[in-house]
Amino acid sequence: MKKEVVLSGIRPTGFLHLGNYFGAMRNYVRMQDEYNCYFFVADLHSLTTHPDTKELRNSVMRVIAENVACGLDPEKVALYVQSTVPEVSELYLYLNMLAYKGELEKTTTFKDKVRLQPDNVNAGLLTYPVLMAADILVHRAVKVPVGKDQEQHLEMTRNFAERFNHRYGEVFPLPQAFNYGTSLAKIMSLDGNGKMSKSENQMSTLYLADDDDLIRKKIMKAKTDSGPTEPNAEKPDYIENLFTLMGLVSSPDVLEKFNADFNNCVIRYGDMKKQLAEDMAKFIHPIREKAAAIQADKNLLDKIIRDGAEKARINTNATIKAVRDAIGVHYI
Ligand code: ATP
Ligand code: MG
Numbered sequence: 001m002k003k004e005v006v007l008s009g010i011r012p013t014g015f016l017h018l019g020n021y022f023g024a025m026r027n028y029v030r031m032q033d034e035y036n037c038y039f040f041v042a043d044l045h046s047l048t049t050h051p052d053t054k055e056l057r058n059s060v061m062r063v064i065a066e067n068v069a070c071g072l073d074p075e076k077v078a079l080y081v082q083s084t085v086p087e088v089s090e091l092y093l094y095l096n097m098l099a100y101k102g103e104l105e106k107t108t109t110f111k112d113k114v115r116l117q118p119d120n121v122n123a124g125l126l127t128y129p130v131l132m133a134a135d136i137l138v139h140r141a142v143k144v145p146v147g148k149d150q151e152q153h154l155e156m157t158r159n160f161a162e163r164f165n166h167r168y169g170e171v172f173p174l175p176q177a178f179n180y181g182t183s184l185a186k187i188m189s190l191d192g193n194g195k196m197s198k199s200e201n202q203m204s205t206l207y208l209a210d211d212d213d214l215i216r217k218k219i220m221k222a223k224t225d226s227g228p229t230e231p232n233a234e235k236p237d238y239i240e241n242l243f244t245l246m247g248l249v250s251s252p253d254v255l256e257k258f259n260a261d262f263n264n265c266v267i268r269y270g271d272m273k274k275q276l277a278e279d280m281a282k283f284i285h286p287i288r289e290k291a292a293a294i295q296a297d298k299n300l301l302d303k304i305i306r307d308g309a310e311k312a313r314i315n316t317n318a319t320i321k322a323v324r325d326a327i328g329v330h331y332i
Helices: 018-034 056-069 087-096 101-105 108-116 128-137 148-168 212-220 237-249 252-263 269-296 298-327
Strands: 005-010 036-041 078-081
Touching: 005 018, 005 128, 018 036, 018 237, 036 056, 036 298, 056 078, 056 269, 056 298, 078 298, 087 128, 087 148, 087 298, 101 108, 108 128, 108 148, 128 148, 148 298, 212 269, 237 252, 237 269, 252 269, 269 298
Parallel strands: 005 036, 036 078
Antiparallel strands: none
């Protein structure tokens, strides 16, 4: 049977962190055997919010290196940079004719961004959902692993695809959101405010590039309190987060011990954080080393990017041909 097409992208807007790992990349790695996977670094998308491109190239290289270090195999998936596949931009143009100003202005992420960057409300920001639709539809992908915040964009993608099919003829399948059910962990920031993030909460976010000492320092500073006062109490969310992290990187008996201590009101958060810091450092260490080695290997990165573009373009060229035929803009 032909494998289903999965597509997902990540913006090169900063260092990747544990939330990206457990909320996204770990699933990519699981999907690579079961599906026909296209993963891309969304450098064009980042121009809508990060017009300064001094760091862009480095960021793109690091995102690729970190993804490969986390277990993504460029032999199994197409791992590419968005701007190396020009068919995406061409499809974006056609889809823009099917997207209406009113619906774009109503998009939640657009309204958020307008608030965040009132001095740079560019048309790219407005049409961000159209570019995202082009990313997905250019591969005729049916499964898109996204978080809750992206549901609205995916619905818009389906609308654009339906309008295209209706106006010009059936070219696109309608993509659906996808995850492995409960296994999608959301990792909170260590200070208990919001989530770990590339661009916010940086001293309370654990990055895959952090060294052992910085990891220890951040975890030892994580928010705790004076402990539970009655047995089997409910955990406050910042404490729950420490247990979540422990569940992800420590051994089951360690997790069980601290859970029992919590339930018996004898937990010492200092000890728990020390243990978590050591286990976390052990977990991140090999990823960091591997990513650094890949990032230093310019030839390898170059090969990954070239092969990725080549693989992606077999698919995207076929789609663009079908799109041009359907619209009737095929002359040579
Ligand atoms: P930015 O701050 O630039 O928005 P980000 O850290 O939110 O960066 P994204 O590029 O927006 O990262 O998201 C990449 C993927 O990582 C998405 O699939 C998103 O759902 C997931 N993700 C991001 N942060 C977390 C988190 N703290 N916990 C779980 N998953 C996360
Ligand atoms: Mg985000």
